[in-house]
Amino acid sequence: MKNVSLISAIALVAATAGSAQAQTLEKVISEGVLACGVSEGVPGFSNPNSEGVWEGLDVDICRAVATAVLGDPDAVRFSPLTSSQKILAVSSGQVDMTSRTTTWTMKRDSAEGVDFTQVVFYDGQGFMVRAESGITDANQLDSATVCVTTGTTTELNLADFARAQNITIEPVVFEGKREAVAAYESGRCDALTTDASQLGAFRTSFIDPEAHTILDTLISKEPLAPLVAHGDNQWKDIVTWTIFGLISAEELGITSENVADLAANSDNPDVQRLLGASGDTGGFVGLEGSWMKDVIASVGNYGEIFDRNLTQTLGLERGLNAQWNDGGILYAMPIR
């Protein structure tokens, strides 16, 4: 890609410009709306539905932050951003935050003028196989044919994985994702590999989704996290701790249904702190004491968001994205 160097050069300019603009919180409050960058369409993450309303996990993170800051989950202006815009839009201040399936990498976090907040989805390259094949682990893919798109890190990851496991995998390379999926569906390959979150979406589009399984094995790390402009620590704290709040709420069993009740009656000090019944956690980041209460009441906890957008529609398992005490690596820092 020739324009990568151009884009990173622009990003450097943006980095220096971006640090000048702090006080995103005041800007958002005075405008009464949160400008949130999302993707142009990734099923389950962000996509306008048939009523023209944005839906998805990334979208709900924007709504959660809007509720925390403005008290209204609809006070969000969604800007669909392309892959090349996602970093620049936030570093140049066109959007207040980007919640757009962006992998947290060192280069982006340091050199490109943005700060990552907290991982909302641990993605990774996975495999889909036919259920009848009886394969349950990626190690069993020895001498299997695997459909993959060309020229992507996906293809390289596959080769690395095969070498590391000392098995032979025969990649069948395609120009586009759609072609790879169609080839897999028609039986050209034994397995299909791409990001696990997308495998779920592809499976839903098959005639008989039940006939295909997504393996638990992930062969690459793709931690997807919302990002904010570099240099406004208060704003970064707000987004980060809103996400921690959503994850904590699930851990503590607070849902959108019981949140009002728990806020009034719970004796658990952790619950009281999170919902603003004791202490002033919101005050630490310049928000109301009851910030998380409103957030959970309007968008639900992390588990509800995940279930609504990814499990019910795409059949995705929690996997790595389960709570730390439930077999996953989701671990919210203590809110106190």
Add this chain to the structure above:
Amino acid sequence: MTQITSEIGTKTFEPLAARGAPTQHIGPLNWLRKNLFKGWLNSLTSLVLIGVLLWVLPVMINWLFLDAVFRGNGEVCRQSAGACWPFIYEKIPVLMVGVYPQELIWRPAVAGVALLALVYLTFSDRIRGFVLIGAWLALPLFALVMIGGAFGMTEVNQSLWGGLMLSILLALVGVIVSIPLGVMLALGRFYGSPLVKALCIGFIELIRGVPLITILFMVSVMMPLFLPPEMIINNLMRIQIGMIFFSAAYMAEVIRGGLQAIPKGQTEASLALGVSPNHTILFVIVPQALRHVLPPLIGRCIALFKDTSLVIIVGLLDFLGMIKGAALDPDWLGFQTEAYFFAAFVYWLICYSLSRYGRALENRGPNGAKR
């Protein structure tokens, strides 16, 4: 009946009864022979094409109608081999207006009806001259007011505009602004002082030297970095300006071609009659030049409309963007073909109408019938 009176008497001219066309020129068989099977090359081409049609058409008709699902949801559709029309039907509102608030959808609808009415009046030649120009200038303003909200109507932020509405708006404003701009650039390049000429050439060549995608990227991604933070022009406005500049540069070159085709005698005759130089250019040269370049001008308009689909790369969800989004709806995964088929049909419908109108325009006026 012509009566000729002469010394001989009165004779009435009685024409013979009309004879039928010679038999070798009538009848379906003769029509076939004349149009499809004249010579072995034509016959071969015809046979091949008929073969292709026979092969493709049944498949198409099966997919489009016979096997198609007209009622139901994604589950029902996935079980069938044909097209899934409930998907398109359900997605029509978002395809038309994008994420525009659906309770306010009547406002773009009113603007759309106004557009259709004006299109009808223009195509059927009911309005002409200054009324026509005035109406087309007023329409985008009316549409912007209706869609964006003003005079007490709820404001709808431009980030919510999308769908076919956005595509048409971008193309309409683009064409309406870029034609006069193109005329001015062309005149500047053709008649201007050396400085004006250099500026016009510079602008035209600079814009024509880069692809539209680059311009869109420049206005959308780079421009905000160089503007002070207080001066935030919204994304849509920047993109619209970019498209106008791009279109104007091409229009200017097309129109310059028309200016060059006007014989010098026209100017000389006009000046000799005492018409001022400015009026000569405006009322003698430009109208004739525009008439000369009508076909490429219409071509540019069609191209501009199709180019609006590129705005997806700078994050505007135009018609094609919404088509892509609709195909990614978790409830309706797997119906890309239907979505793109519908997109192609709508683009074709609009572009073909434009091209028919262009043809009708060419056939009008003094030299019309000859073309």
